[in-house]
Amino acid sequence: MDFQQLNSDFGIAKQLEIIPGQGGMPMIKIGNASARALISLYGGQVLSFRPVAQTEDVLFLSSQSAYAEGKAIRGGIPVCWPWFGPDPKGLQRPNHGFVRNHFWQLAKTEAVGDTETKVSLRFTESFKRENTWRQPFMLLLDISIGPSLQLQLTTYNTGDQPFSITQAFHSYFRVGDIKRVKILGLEDCDYFDKLEQGTQKIQKGVVSVTQEVDRVYVEAYKNLVIADPVLQRRIHINSPNTSTAVVWNPWSKTSKKMPDLAATDYRRFICVEAGNVAFDLIKVQPGSRFSLQANYSLLPD
Numbered sequence: 001m002d003f004q005q006l007n008s009d010f011g012i013a014k015q016l017e018i019i020p021g022q023g024g025m026p027m028i029k030i031g032n033a034s035a036r037a038l039i040s041l042y043g044g045q046v047l048s049f050r051p052v053a054q055t056e057d058v059l060f061l062s063s064q065s066a067y068a069e070g071k072a073i074r075g076g077i078p079v080c081w082p083w084f085g086p087d088p089k090g091l092q093r094p095n096h097g098f099v100r101n102h103f104w105q106l107a108k109t110e111a112v113g114d115t116e117t118k119v120s121l122r123f124t125e126s127f128k129r130e131n132t133w134r135q136p137f138m139l140l141l142d143i144s145i146g147p148s149l150q151l152q153l154t155t156y157n158t159g160d161q162p163f164s165i166t167q168a169f170h171s172y173f174r175v176g177d178i179k180r181v182k183i184l185g186l187e188d189c190d191y192f193d194k195l196e197q198g199t200q201k202i203q204k205g206v207v208s209v210t211q212e213v214d215r216v217y218v219e220a221y222k223n224l225v226i227a228d229p230v231l232q233r234r235i236h237i238n239s240p241n242t243s244t245a246v247v248w249n250p251w252s253k254t255s256k257k258m259p260d261l262a263a264t265d266y267r268r269f270i271c272v273e274a275g276n277v278a279f280d281l282i283k284v285q286p287g288s289r290f291s292l293q294a295n296y297s298l299l300p301d
C-alpha cells in the first residue's frame with residue numbers, strides 16, 4: 001500500500017490522513033471542528049466516531065478484534081451485503097456477505113468547511129468476491145463525518161439481470177452499562193426471535209437487555225433511540241429506507257465462544273442495526289440502484 005500516494009491523492013490538510021492502522025491496514029483518520037473518526041478500507045468500516053464534546057466514542061470496537069484478511073473486524077459499523085446473516089443459499093459462504101471481509105477503494109474525499117468531512121468508498125465487481133455471487137454490481141459507501149455520522153450505501157446493478165439483496169449497517173454502539181440501556185421506538189413491533197428458531201413475538205414496551213438477544217424487528221420505526229443514563233446520552237438512529245431493525249447482544253455465555261470479544265465486553269455495547277433484513281428483500285433492477293441510509297446523532301439523556 002503506497003500511503004504517500006494515497007495521501008497525495010486523497011489527503012486533506014489538517015482534516016484527513018490515510019494511515020497504516022492495526023495489522024498495517026490502511027485507515028482514514030479524520031479530525032474536524034465537529035468530530036473525530038477512523039474508517040478502515042478493509043470492510044469499508046467506520047471504526048470510531050466521536051463528536052468533539054464527547055469523551056466516549058459513539059461506537060464500540062473490540063480490543064480483541066482480528067485485523068486479518070478473511071476475518072471481519074469486530075466493532076464499529078461492519079457493512080453486511082449482499083445478504084444479512086447466514087448464507088441464504090446454504091452454500092457455506094460467509095455470514096453477513098463478503099464485503100466486510102475485503103478491501104474497498106477510496107473513491108473521493110471532500111472537506112465541507114471545517115465542520116464536515118466526506119469520504120466515498122467503492123467496491124466493484126472486479127474485486128475478489130465469492131464465486132457464487134456472479135451478478136455484476138458496484139457499491140458506493142458515502143460517509144459524512146460532522147456533528148452527526150451519516151452513511152449511505154448505494155447498490156448499483158450494472159448487469160442485465162435483476163438481483164435481490166438483504167443488507168445492514170451492523171452498528172456496535174458503546175454504552176455505559178448494557179443493563180441500564182433502553183431502546184426506544186420498537187414498542188408494539190412484531191419481531192422474530194432468532195434465539196427461538198425465529199418465533200414471532202410482539203415487543204411490549206421499550207427494549208431492555210438483561211440477557212442474550214438476537215431479534216429482527218419488522219415494520220420497525222425509522223427513528224430509534226438508545227437511551228444511556230450512565231454515559232448520559234441518547235444515540236438517535238434514523239434510517240428512512242428500511243423497514244427492519246436488528247437488536248443483538250451475545251451476553252456472557254455466547255461471548256465466551258467468540259475469540260474476538262473479551263469476556264465482559266458484552267456489558268459495554270449494543271448492536272442496533274438499520275437494514276433491509278429477512279422479508280425486507282430489495283430487488284435491484286438492471287441499470288437501477290438502491291440506497292440504504294442511516295444517520296447517527298447524539299443528544300444528552
Ligand SMILES: O=P(O)(O)OC[C@H]1O[C@H](O)[C@H](O)[C@@H](O)[C@@H]1O
Nearest residue numbers: 072095096194214246247248271
Ligand atoms: O459474528 P458475526 O458473523 O459478526 O455475527 C454477529 C451477529 O450479527 C447479527 O446481529 C445477527 O443477528 C446475529 O445472529 C449474529 O450472531
